Amino acid sequence: MSQDEALLPTKPELEILKLLWRRKALSAREIADEVAAPLDWSYSTLRTVLERMVEKRLLKRLEGEGVNRYAASVGKVSLLSRMIEDFSGRVLELDAAPPAVTFAKSKLLTRSEIEELERTLRKAEQKS
Amino acid sequence: MSQDEALLPTKPELEILKLLWRRKALSAREIADEVAAPLDWSYSTLRTVLERMVEKRLLKRLEGEGVNRYAASVGKVSLLSRMIEDFSGRVLELDAAPPAVTFAKSKLLTRSEIEELERTLRKAEQKS
DNA sequence: CATGGCATGCTACAACTGTAGCAAAACGCC
DNA sequence: GGCGTTTTGCTACAGTTGTAGCATGCCATG
Structure with missing residues (x-):
C-alpha cells in the first residue's frame, strides 16, 4: 500500500x-x-x-x-517514459522500449525533450 | 451504449x-x-x-x-493494433502509429504477424 | 455594509474492477 | 446408485473512477 x-x-x-x-x-x-x-x-x-x-x-x-x-507534480518526460515502459513491456512484451526517436513526431515533445526521453528510457532500462 | x-x-x-x-x-x-x-x-x-x-x-x-x-474472440493483431493506435494517438499524440517493425522484437508476434500488424495499422489510419 | 457571485469543502451515487464465497448441479468412479 | 470432486451459477463487497449537487465562506462592488 x-x-x-x-x-x-x-x-x-x-x-x-x-x-x-x-x-x-x-x-x-x-x-x-x-x-x-x-x-x-x-x-x-x-x-x-x-x-x-x-x-x-x-x-x-x-x-x-x-x-x-x-x-x-509529475514531469512530462518522466511520466511519458513510464507509460511507454509499461506499454512496451506489459502489452507488447518488448525487452526494451523503442528508441525515443520513434516518437519524434509527437505533438507533445520538443526535440530536446525527445533526447531527454531517450536518456530516461535507457536509464529505466538498467533497472530491469 | x-x-x-x-x-x-x-x-x-x-x-x-x-x-x-x-x-x-x-x-x-x-x-x-x-x-x-x-x-x-x-x-x-x-x-x-x-x-x-x-x-x-x-x-x-x-x-x-x-x-x-x-x-x-478478439484477434491478437487486431487488438494489439487498436491498443497501439490508442496509445500513439491519445497518449503520445502522434498522427500515425509507428511502423510495425518497431515492435519486431515483441515476444508476442511472429514475423508474419508483424506484417499483418503493419497492414492493419495502415488500414486503421485511413479512417482518421 | 449588504448582496451577488465564484471558490472551497463535503457528500453522494452509479459503473466498473478486483476479489472471493457459497450452494446446487453434474460428472466420474467404486 | 451413492459419494466425493469439479463445474457452474449466484451473490457480495470494497476500491476506483466518472459524474455531480449542495452549503458555506470569502471577496469585490455598489
Missing part, C-alpha cells in the same frame, strides 16, 4: 496533465474552460477529479495568494 | 487473452493453472473475470461437449 507507487493517470487525468504541462499553474476555473468542455464535464466533476489528482500526487495545489492553482 | 464499442482489456484481462492466443481454447481450470498463480487470484476470482470477459465479448464460451472452454 505504499501510496506513491508510481501510478499512471487515467484518460481524463492525462488530458489535464497535458494542459498543465503546457500552461504551468492554472486555477480550477481556467482548467475547466479548457478541458471540461471537450470532456463534457461539469465544473463540479472537474473539481473532484482535480482534488483526487492532488491526493494521488499527480498534481500539487498551490494555495496562498488568491485563488488556488493547480500544477503538474 | 452500443455494447460493442471496441473496448480495450484491463491488465489481467490482457494476460488471459495472451494465454488464449497461444493455447486456443481452455477450460477455466486450465486457465487458472496458468494465470491464477502469477496473478495471485483464487479460482473464484478467475472465473468471475472470465465470465465478465464473455459479457464484454472479449472471450467466447464454448459449451457442449463436457467442460466449458473459453477462447479469445
